[in-house]
Amino acid sequence: MTATDLSEGRRADAPPSRRPRVSTPMVLLGVAALLVLLAVARVVTGANDITSGGAVSAALASAVPIGLAGLGGLWAERAGVVNIGLEGMMILGTWFGAWGAIEFHNPWAGVVAGAIGGVLGGAVHALATVTFGVDHIISGVAINIVGLGFTQYLSKLVFDGMPGGGAKQSPPVPSMGSLSVPGIGHPLETLAAKHWFLVSDIAGVLDGLTQNVSPFTILAILLVPLSLYLLWRTAFGLRVRACGERPVAAESLGVNVYLYKWIAVLISGGLAGLGGAFLSIVAAGIYRDGQTGGRGYIGLAAMIFGNWRPGGLAAGSALFGYTDALQLRQGGTSVHALLLVVALLLAAVAVYQLVRQRRNLAALITGVGAIVVFVVFAVTDTVPEEFTSFTPYLTTLLVLSLASQRLRPPAADGVPYRRGQTT
Template structure:
């Protein structure tokens, strides 16, 4: 579908190596936040505070990199987020505060704490100030040797499908940050730990049936604490990525709501690592398009959306036998195609809203197949009857 859209519209950037590389980079902080939400909610604790934990990670990552070097910054970002997770666990698990209220408080606390720390630490540093840090050393980039130039040459030929695949391969094999590689590896590691180990089974049981888990000797409080602290550490890593790799400097407000988008990606992924990774890539891709070429590329994406909606309508009609859902999807497909056919570009105001609109659309379409952990957000007290 992407190849068809590229050939029809001439928007070659939608599958270029630069766009794919930018999409992966933009997806990493969202994916890490989503992975953090997965760990927490699989244990039964709703984590609305991912944004605040990411904010702590951005500041701690910058401070750690300036003080201890590149990988010291990565570790410091994880620790900063983990501290936010520990506070969230203390308030929700031990004291039984509503999870949503605690998460909102963490978001407010993270913003206020980093504002104070910036004024205390970065003011007076060369290149620093009340709202930003000096330049930060970033982890090195790596490339697969010997294939960059051939892939670029093949991509520039603009052949149907072949050039698009070359662009994708070039985007994921050339000039990739080591931090990105670490973040990608955390997805299969999380899947293995949560779904292939006894530890993961016990942790997930706390989010499904904590009373039954307790009756089998599982320390529910302990597993909830561990899950929420790991959740905070992963969100903190996402924040550290923003300050260390994405921008090379800490700036106030640079998370830009990515913690909340990560939460949406986790829900879209149905509380599964592979699904949330796909959601993060989707959001990262739409963000990359509007940053690189704006209206032209987003306009080409309308044709892809129309084809996807049409395919979804056929699937609903033939496989699911849902006539009403198929009709609704078909109407939306025609409407999107009509907008594509009658316009040549997309207004700048719309392109900047594209990632957030994608979030709403994806959650709306995916809502029918979602199943959250049964005890997610449900208060738990040791020894309760049910």
């Protein structure tokens, strides 16, 4: 058995996987096709906001905490520890992030404090699951509950009585500021305002990605390729992944499985804490009780959608962040335009299933779904407000259901491990 077989949980004599490898040209082609679909939907519906710079900027801000939480889940689960406690670790990150920024009058101190708050939650989870062998789900749920109650207690203890603070919120947090690529902001805005097919859409997307971007956002984006490199290009990452695939085999090769699981869970908590700190420092500029709003769970869903890989996780986070941003900005009009995009995507998937995969039944079901979505789009002019607020969560369910056939979690994910066991 080679190191690659060990890290991927395969037998040495197993047949090679037929799953096509996702290359950079394929990713770029997919992004281009998605832009074309959005441009078509914008022209047909007149919902110009779906590719505007403001919508893209808001989507980026919404995707960052989800992506950081998902990245935290990725590190833990690649080491074989299920981390349902991401939400609680994010909650700790929101409070500690705001406290650190206010206490030291520096938003970057808040970033560090938020990460430390998440690490504390990760340490509790690692102690319970790795050291004492507690069920991973039970430990994660307990951390979510304790994290919420602990931050409520700290808010009453520290923020209550401060100017602008209270029992459920902090005073305003020092601003981190933003960065822009100089010289292109006004031309891109002008071009986007002309509403030309595809050209204005590309200009709007570029405007949202290059203007008024928080340095914290740039840091979060850089953590994705960094995690990819560490987990798949270093000996350290190979050992972490081996602990999540074949811990007994890893132990037989001299790997300290307990140590690597601990490290991975601490990193997981730190990343989730960073996601929480982003919410209080950048997204809102203040800490509020209940600020995470279930983003830890959505981050976990983004990780599963990404098949436990950083690239797919980033794509899932962008998708969830985009739908969340649209429902917050223009609600029913923009979400209604997305129905046309969904119908076209489902039709394309049905054709692919029929022609390339020869899955007639799956193609029929997907095709019927495309027709139903298109009919709903054709007979309505907007989407009820009650539905738009549910859009990010519905997107989570739909994406996971469509992606379930290709998912492969780490082989020993969530499996209790005791040193010296034989299987």
